[in-house]
Amino acid sequence: MTENSNEHMNIVIVGHVDHGKSTVIGRLLADTGSLPEGKLEQIKELCRRTSKPFEYAFLLDALKDERSQGITIDTARSFFKTDKRKYIIIDAPGHIEFLKNMITGASRADAALLVIDAAEGVKENSRRHGYMLSMLGIKQVCVLVNKMDNVSYSEKAYSKIVSEYDDFLKQIGIAAEGFIPVSAMQGDNIAKISINMPWYKGDTVLTMLDKFRATKPLDSLPFRMPVQDVYKFTADNDDRRIIAGTVESGIFKQGDEVVFYPSGKKTHVKKIEPMSEQEEVGKASAGYATGFTMTEQIYVRRGELCVKADELPPLMGKHMKVSLFWLGKNPMVKDKKYYLKTGTMKAECYLEEILSVMDASTLVKTEKQYIDRHDVADCIISTSRLCAFDNVAALASTGRFVIVDDYEISGGGIFTDTVENLHRYERAKVMLREGKWEHGYVTVEERSDKHDQNPALIILTGAQDTNKKLFAKALERTLFDEGRNVYYLGIGSVIYGLSADINPPGEKESRSGENIRRLAEVANILTDTGLILIVTASDLTKYDIETINLVTKNDNMLVIWLGEECTTDIECDMVLRADEDALEIIRKRVEQITAR
Amino acid sequence: MDHLDRLEAKSIHIMREAYSCFKNLCMLWSIGKDSTVLLCLARKAFYGHVPFPLVHIDTRYKIPSMVEYRDKLALEWNLDMIYGENTLALQEKRTFPDGNCTRLECCKNLKTEALINTLSGEWTRYRLDHKLKKYVPDPNTEPFTGVIVGVRADEEGSRSKERYFSPRDTHSDWDISDQPPEFWGQFKTDFAPGTHLRIHPLLDWTELDIWEYIKRERVPIVPLYFDQGNNTRYRSLGCYPCTKPVASSAKNIDDIIEELKTGKFANIAERSGRDQDKEDGGGLEELRKGGYM
Numbered sequence: 006m007t008e009n010s011n012e013h014m015n016i017v018i019v020g021h022v023d024h025g026k027s028t029v030i031g032r033l034l035a036d037t038g039s040l041p042e043g044k045l046e047q048i049k050e051l052c053r054r055t056s057k058p059f060e061y062a063f064l065l066d067a068l069k070d071e072r073s074q075g076i077t078i079d080t081a082r083s084f085f086k087t088d089k090r091k092y093i094i095i096d097a098p099g100h101i102e103f104l105k106n107m108i109t110g111a112s113r114a115d116a117a118l119l120v121i122d123a124a125e126g127v128k129e130n131s132r133r134h135g136y137m138l139s140m141l142g143i144k145q146v147c148v149l150v151n152k153m154d155n156v157s158y159s160e161k162a163y164s165k166i167v168s169e170y171d172d173f174l175k176q177i178g179i180a181a182e183g184f185i186p187v188s189a190m191q192g193d194n195i196a197k198i199s200i201n202m203p204w205y206k207g208d209t210v211l212t213m214l215d216k217f218r219a220t221k222p223l224d225s226l227p228f229r230m231p232v233q234d235v236y237k238f239t240a241d242n243d244d245r246r247i248i249a250g251t252v253e254s255g256i257f258k259q260g261d262e263v264v265f266y267p268s269g270k271k272t273h274v275k276k277i278e279p280m281s282e283q284e285e286v287g288k289a290s291a292g293y294a295t296g297f298t299m300t301e302q303i304y305v306r307r308g309e310l311c312v313k314a315d316e317l318p319p320l321m322g323k324h325m326k327v328s329l330f331w332l333g334k335n336p337m338v339k340d341k342k343y344y345l346k347t348g349t350m351k352a353e354c355y356l357e358e359i360l361s362v363m364d365a366s367t368l369v370k371t372e373k374q375y376i377d378r379h380d381v382a383d384c385i386i387s388t389s390r391l392c393a394f395d396n397v398a399a400l401a402s403t404g405r406f407v408i409v410d411d412y413e414i415s416g417g418g419i420f421t422d423t424v425e426n427l428h429r430y431e432r433a434k435v436m437l438r439e440g441k442w443e444h445g446y447v448t449v450e451e452r453s454d455k456h457d458q459n460p461a462l463i464i465l466t467g468a469q470d471t472n473k474k475l476f477a478k479a480l481e482r483t484l485f486d487e488g489r490n491v492y493y494l495g496i497g498s499v500i501y502g503l504s505a506d507i508n509p510p511g512e513k514e515s516r517s518g519e520n521i522r523r524l525a526e527v528a529n530i531l532t533d534t535g536l537i538l539i540v541t542a543s544d545l546t547k548y549d550i551e552t553i554n555l556v557t558k559n560d561n562m563l564v565i566w567l568g569e570e571c572t573t574d575i576e577c578d579m580v581l582r583a584d585e586d587a588l589e590i591i592r593k594r595v596e597q598i599t600a601r
Numbered sequence: 602m603d604h605l606d607r608l609e610a611k612s613i614h615i616m617r618e619a620y621s622c623f624k625n626l627c628m629l630w631s632i633g634k635d636s637t638v639l640l641c642l643a644r645k646a647f648y649g650h651v652p653f654p655l656v657h658i659d660t661r662y663k664i665p666s667m668v669e670y671r672d673k674l675a676l677e678w679n680l681d682m683i684y685g686e687n688t689l690a691l692q693e694k695r696t697f698p699d700g701n702c703t704r705l706e707c708c709k710n711l712k713t714e715a716l717i718n719t720l721s722g723e724w725t726r727y728r729l730d731h732k733l734k735k736y737v738p739d740p741n742t743e744p745f746t747g748v749i750v751g752v753r754a755d756e757e758g759s760r761s762k763e764r765y766f767s768p769r770d771t772h773s774d775w776d777i778s779d780q781p782p783e784f785w786g787q788f789k790t791d792f793a794p795g796t797h798l799r800i801h802p803l804l805d806w807t808e809l810d811i812w813e814y815i816k817r818e819r820v821p822i823v824p825l826y827f828d829q830g831n832n833t834r835y836r837s838l839g840c841y842p843c844t845k846p847v848a849s850s851a852k853n854i855d856d857i858i859e860e861l862k863t864g865k866f867a868n869i870a871e872r873s874g875r876d877q878d879k880e881d882g883g884g885l886e887e888l889r890k891g892g893y894m
Contacts, residue, residue, distance in 0.1 A: 013604050082754045084807065093805070105782035109764070112784030141784065222602060233614070234621045238650040240679065247648060251614045251786075280613075280645035281818070292602050294613035294646065307621055332782055346787050349621075405785045412791040414782050 012090035012219060017111045019138065020120035021128040022099035025151040028189040029120060030083055030094050031061025033210065036196035039085035061189065089215040099130055104379055105332045108137060108417070116145035116182075116217040118210070123156045123163065123186070127170050129366040135170075136365040136381070139177045140330060140419070142401050146174070147182045147213050154188040158201045176368060183213055223291040227316040228255030229395070229403045231348030232265065232309045236296065247278050248305065249296035250349070253402040255316070258288035259297075262314035265305045266393030267321050269546025269573040271314060273300035303468070303572050308350035310393040310403065314574070319393040319403065320420070321548055323518065324357065324430055329418025330365070330381045333410050337376040343415075345388055347406035353389035354408070360384055376416075383421075391518050391548070394420045431522060431555050439558075452535035456490045458599045460532040462559055463591070466545040466575065467567035467583075473541040476567060476583040481539055483592055489537055489599070496542035499524045521549045525556035532559040537599055547574045561598055565591065605814055612639075612802035613646040614786070615765050616749065619800045620652060622790035623747030627683070627720070630655040632667040633838045634822055635803055636751035638811055641820045642802065643749075644678070654681040654728070656719060656745075660711040661691055662698060662840035670823045675729055682729035683739060685719025687711050698842045711840075720745045720797070746792065749800045755807045767799045768792060809861045816854045828852050 018026040034040050052059045083094045097110035111117060117138050121131050138146055148170060156162040163186045174181055185194055186205050193199035194209045208216065230250040237246050257263065261274045275298045277286045289295035310319055331337050337356055345354040356376070360383040363370045376382045386408075397404030397419035408416040453459050463480070465473050474495055481493040500508050504520050524540060531538045542549075550564060564577040567587070571580050579594075581587035602610075619626055628643065628651075630636045643651045657671060675682040690696065690710040697707035718724035722742035730737050752760050764780055766788035781789040792798055806814075815822055828834040833846035851857045 013607075082805075084755060106780065109780075109783045233617045236647065238647065238652060240650055243648070243650070245648070249617060249646075251610060251617075278648055280648060290602070292607060292610055294610045294617065296648065344791070349618075402785075407785065407787040409791055412789075412793055414787060414789055417782075417784060417787075 013093065014090055014116065014214075014217060014219060015093045015095060015114045016116055016118060016214060016217070017095040017097050017114035017143075018118045018120060019097045019107060019111060019134040020099050021122070021125070021130040021134075022101075024099060024120045024122040024125065024128070024131070025189050026099060026120050027096055028061045029118065029149060029151065029187070029195065029210070030096055032189045032192055032195045033094065034083055034085055035061065036192060037085045037087065037211070039083075087211060087215055090219075092214065097134075099134075101130060101133075101379065104133070104137070107134060108141065108330075108332070111138060111143060112141050114143060115220045116147070116214075117143050118147050118149055120149045120151050121166055121170060123150050123152050123159075123166065126166055127173070131170065132173055132368075133366040133379070135174060135179065136177055136368075137330065139179050140328070140381070140417075142397075142405075144179070145182050145217050146179055147210075147217075148184045149210065150184060150186045151189055153186045153193060153199075153202065154191050158186070158188075158193075158199075160186075160202070160204045163205075173368075182217070183207060185210060185213060223254035223402065224256050226254040226291070226400060228257045228261075228263075228311075228313045229253040229319075229348075229400060230257070230295070230311040231350065231403070232305060232307055232311055233349050234307050235305065245278065245298055246302065247296040247298055248311065249294075250311065251294045252289055252291050253348070254291050254400055255313070256288055256290040257297075257313060263311050264314050264318070264574045265303075265309040265311050266319050266574075267391040267546075267548065268305065268309055268544065269548060269575065270303045270305055270309075270544060271301075271572050271574055272303050274298075275300045301570065301572050308348075310348055310350070317399070318574070319395050320422070321391055321393050322422070323389075323391055324385055324387045325392065325394065325420055326360075326383070326422030327386055327406070327418045327420055328381065328383050329376070329386075329408065329416050331376045331378055331416045333378060333413065333415030335410065335415075336378065337382075337408070337410070337416060339374065341410075344409040345386060345392070345406050346409060346414075347392065347394055347420075348403060350392060351409075352392060355387050356384060357387040358385040386418075396420055396422070431552055434522075435556055449533070449535070453601060456535050457601055458489055458535070458537060459561055459601065460535050460559055461537045461561040461563065461595065461599050462528050462532050462553075462557060463537065463539045463595065464545065464550070464553070464562065464564045465539065465541045465567055466543065466564070466577075468572055469543045471568050472583050473543070473567055476588070477539050477541045479588060480591060483588060484537060484595060487592075489595075490535065491537040491539065492531060493539045493541075494524075494527065494531070496520065496524055496540065499527060503527065521545075521552050522556060525553040528553065529557040529559070532557060532561075537595065544573055545575055547576060550575060563591075563594060563598065605810065605817060608806055608810055609642065609645070609814070611805065612642050615788070615800065615802040616643055616646045618788060618790065619747050619749055619766075619802075620647070623798070625743055625745045626653040626747040626749065627656045627745045628653060628749035629716075629751070630657050630671070631751070631838070632657065632663070632671050632823060633751075634811055634815065634820075634826060635753060635806075637822060638806075638814055638818075638820055639749065639751040639803060640674075640680075641818055651678070651680055653749075654683045656726075656748075657682070657684045658712055658715045658719065659684045659686045660715070660840050661686065662696070662711070662842055664825060664835075664838065664841050664844075666825060667823055667838060672729070674821065676731065676734065679731065680729070682736075683719075683726045684736065685715050685724060685726050687715040687718075688724070690714065704843055707843075720748060744797070746797045747800055748797060749802065751803045752801055753806050753808070753811075754804050760804075763799075763801050763804055764789070765801050765804055766790065767801065768796055769799060770796050809858065812854060812858050812861060816858065822854075826857065828856075 020026055049059050085092055095110040097107040150163050150166050167184045186202055187194040193201055196211050198209055230252050232248055233250040236249055259274055264271050277289055277297045279286055339356050343354050345352050361370045362373050362376055362380050362382045365381045395403040404420045406418055407414045465477050467473055477493050481491050484491040500520055504523050507519055528538055566577045566580045567583040687710055695701055695710050697704050719726055721744045726739040727736035728739035754760055764783050769775055825835045828850045832850050834849045836847045851860050
């Protein structure tokens, strides 16, 4: 697939209500000869019949709703082209009521034109829209100071607005590509340079558009593909199991080792499946919808983030520091259940802590404990299960999320936290526990002397259905018969006992996270009594081991993967097939690490 | 990645989201070029399979070769094909060709009503039995909660404001003034009981994109789009009493692409041969608010 000279670009027009966005578009369409034959006449005729003066904006207001209100309520798309490329112009509404429509339009754009009325000056939504553009990640912005005919084409009036708005943009980290004085109604500086403003030497809107740079594919960034689904269509004897998704960034190819987060499972790309017979694909890059089969048949499902094993791993956590904007009719409040969607993952979430709330049109921060419609806020969101995500500064496309409230997408945001969140809450709990722990008069040393062994934690993990439990029981028997003080505990015994309150029957979801923490707490107590403890759990990950490490004070730990090959991102001491030899190897190793 | 690659990837992504998020999903297939492109995109998205039923609303006034073509492809590609119709209106002759109502009323009866009641399962759905090679009443009457539709934003005013995932309430009504936000590739996939969503994977495509894609992917297209020798062809397909062919001698896909790029259609609306669009300034929008495609 080669790059086509047939280049396309999406441009959004934003700004305060009535500052003339639709007129700019109408004029662009008319002056580039992009209107369907008869359309202009049709609208002029309609204006004559309804006794309204003709306006270019009417061209776009194809909907009755809009004509009667005289304002744009939703994003509409128009098409035109220059010699350089084709454009889709997205008209975003300027009325505050329709901010969600403005965001919908702007998020589809490669670049933005922001319109400010020369007479009215910088208004609330001039600033708010500017802020939203930065939040949405749109870097290329050109400001049009419109209706210059209403201020007698005055350079002074223009300069005042340029200086005021440029200051604002700088505060929010946007460097404007340029400012252009225009009159869309009169056609000044839209498609041709105006004779009314000889003091202006810069671009017309059209030449500025052609200067915008096309959004670059994100091929050079780390590979990210949210798993959309796993397809197994059996019709016509199709036995492929295909991991499907769209590549958000980076590039991957046949043979690559990939890891799925948050499960941490690993496999190799066996084949990138061709979508049609003509196609032959060895690799897939950012932007492509694709799918592949796996070398090792591991269980993964929609919602996981697929990354390459030798590239930057995503962040993981259940408590994320974020910046978000709120669009919901009801304010966002604490103690209410929402859903967070990032990539293809969807998890229950709560607003845990508000750090600050800001009015995006004034940049003034306020102290309040809820987030109103149209506010932007820095806060901490907690999710019911582990999420894999990126810091927006590192990888924008996987560093974003939306919040769903009562069936509706009601907010959007970016992940801003870095490492701090990793195990932050587990760590806080452990520190509190250590502070509160009542130590008896019998010391660890005394217990070790009595049992003639150092306590140890032996973790046996591996893929499901690999006889881990039988093996663990055999190991327990062997060590016990040697006179060691040993105990076997499977994770199932924790899930259906100690964790029965958080594991409603039938829900598989909660296996990770809290269950692992509880298993680790029990392990902490049992090893503290001087025992050699053997635990089993399937598909443990690096994250799980970090949790266990954090929670158990005992660092005499042995992590063993049972099976041919390790299929998660776990770092283990040994990978062994579960047989007699393995039993002997482990026995010897345990002897070493527990010897007095 | 060229323009068509980008459009294709986005459409496939949207279709896959729909497939993963909706239990009762179907796709409307009007046999026209747009929904046939959609069908081919589905076959790519799902690796040769189309894992949901295709629904066709038969007004009984469709150009006959459209229905022949539908059944030929359905059998060949092993498609789960369903059609629905407004039997009562046809029996009572409440149609424009019978002279008993206006074009718009006829559209409402034969298309909108039939569509709403076929989707909800209120009226009989006829499903293609691949063994018998004929349509039989479908015992499944569960309502479809996700409906994939091949509308494009450039077709006419109201469609330019559509979302990729667009909610319809319990009466199939579309509230244009209160549409869900859509950004960062996140769509509205949660919905209250009784409501459903229309899914529009082709929203960003233009008529020219469609033809260029048809050429590139060798999409099989009903021959009505080409001049068969009398210097006319259909540019948009519908019911024969209300769809006029346009004067054109384009005999193949290349001719059509050329015609759209530089020729006489470069600046004429695609639906100019559709008479129902002209009856009222916002007629089509009114129809669409009430559930029309």
